Each structure stands twice: as C-alpha cells, then as structure tokens.
Amino acid sequence: DWNMPDYVTEAVARIREQVGNDEVILGLSGGVDSSVAAALIHKAIGDKLTCVFVDHGLLRLNEGKQVMEVLHENLGVNIVHVNAEAKFMGELEGVADPEAKRKIIGREFVEVFQEEAGKRKDAKWLAQGTIYPDVIESAASKTGKAVAIKSHHNVGGLPETLNLQLLEPLRELFKDEVRELGIALGLPHHMVYRHPFPGPGLGVRILGAVKQEYADLLRRADAIFIEELRNTIDPETGRSWYDLTSQAFAVFLPVKSVGVMGDGRTYDYVVALRAVQTSDFMTADWAPLPYSLLAKVSGRIINEVRGINRVVYDVSSKPPATIEWE
C-alpha cells in the first residue's frame, strides 16, 4: 500500500544513491517492464542512461516506431535503435522447429546487445525490468518447482561477460504496480496496458520456418484484429474487447487454401485469430468474442491483406492447448 508520487520520489533517490555518477545501459524490448524501468531510471539519472533497443524484425506493426516516439521523442531517453532484421532473418532461414527458433532468436539477441553494450566502455551497470513475479519464478525453477515447457527467454539473464552490476528497480513490484508507476512517469495508457508479447515475437506466431513475406502479412492481419478489438465496446461492461481479453493476436499458418475473389480463384494463406482470458497465463479460456466482431475482422483481413484468403478462430483453451501456437 503505497502512494505513487511518493514511490517515484523514493525510487529515484534510491537509484541515484545506488549508481552515483556511473553510466547505465538497459536492454529495451518495447514491453511494459523494460519501458517503465527505462522511464524511471531516466528520471533518476537522465543522460547517464543509454537504452539498447534490438529490433529483431519480428515486432508488431509500427511497434519500433512507437517505442522511439514515446521514450525517445517524448521523454528524451537515449536510445540506440539497432535494426537487426536482416541478421535475424538470415539466421532463422529454413529453421522450422519452435525451440530451435527460440534459441536462435535468444542467442542473436544477446549477441547484438553485447556488441552495442561493449561499445559503451564507461557503463558500469546493466539495468533490467525484472519484476517480483520474475524473481519468484526464477527462484522456483532453480529449486525445480516449475517445469519449463517452453524455453522462455526474456532480456533477463543477460551478459555476465560484460562485467556489469545489475540494477533492477522494479524487483519488488507486481505487474499492476509497474503499470501504475508507468502512468505516473508519463507513459501512455495504451503502452502501459498493452497485452503481453513474447520475447521471440512473431517468430513463434509464424508456424514453421519464418519468412519476411509471412511476417509482413501477419503484421497487417494482427494490426487489424487489435484495432477492431480496441474499437469494439461491450455494452454490458462498457469496456473494449481489447481490455476484456488478456492476450489477443493473429497467427500465420503457412498453408494455402482455395478461395474466390471476383471472377477468379485464389490460393492463399490462412490466418488464425487467438484471444484468451486468464488471470495468470497458466490456464486460459478462449475468449467469447461477439460474432459481429469476428465477422468484421475476418472481412477486413481478407479484403485488405492480399495473400490471406481465409481466417479461422481458435476455440481451444489452455490446457491442453497453449496460448501461443509454438
């Protein structure tokens, strides 16, 4: 139970005391935790903080641009934006196995980050957006209590070789507290209350081997889905379907099916829509989206995204299905 403005003042003082005049680097993913950590540390030490934003080319539509706008242009945070799309696409070429893809993305991420971090010779601290549930989770996995079904990797567990001290100002906060803190620091509501997005990004939402063409089609379909979820208000609760779901996204299926368009026949790819409701992401129910919303989304995707001619809705709950398809 704490008061947010006081908490900000205290947290800023604590960071200043901890790092003094040292330089700090932070790996920015575009997610809530690393963005809030960046805003907080920037408030404490300004230009002594440099963020490295590794863009693997598997982000959502305009996501990279939004991160730069909000954090760099509006808040004035120093950000090195590394466009590593070509490198990631090259490494992923022909790799279809989900875990192999995760490993490659994780490895490349660390490599690109290290390369940038290594250029900042004066940096003494590595900042991370670790939050309390991450601390619990990694403690549990060390004692063997949690079984990792997927090799989750986040920016966490980065470079011991860099010889940096760890700065983790969100370590004692729960997710809702991190969000409140983000708002208090001036981050926009849509960023702070965004659905979670996996570290490997669209890499695990394109089934099988990743291709640039697939990523581009998926980004456009996904953006239409999210836009309609945000714009559709449930009359009973007065809330948008984006807010009524915990996670929603499109999945690219590299399967072709037949369709008709005008007088012609099409033979194009399929997109699956996934939307779930959950409190802890360990179990999840598929979301009962209104038929009218599904109809609008499917109509728009098929009309606007040339190359997709069929849209399906995933009605599987977790377990036994997982939230992501890979």
Ligand code: XMP
């Ligand atoms: P699943 O698919 O396991 O997802 O039911 C549970 C939650 O974890 C997210 N997820 C990941 N997050 N790296 C991440 O950072 C990953 O490799 C990864 N795989 C799944 C998923 O988006 C959901 O919120």
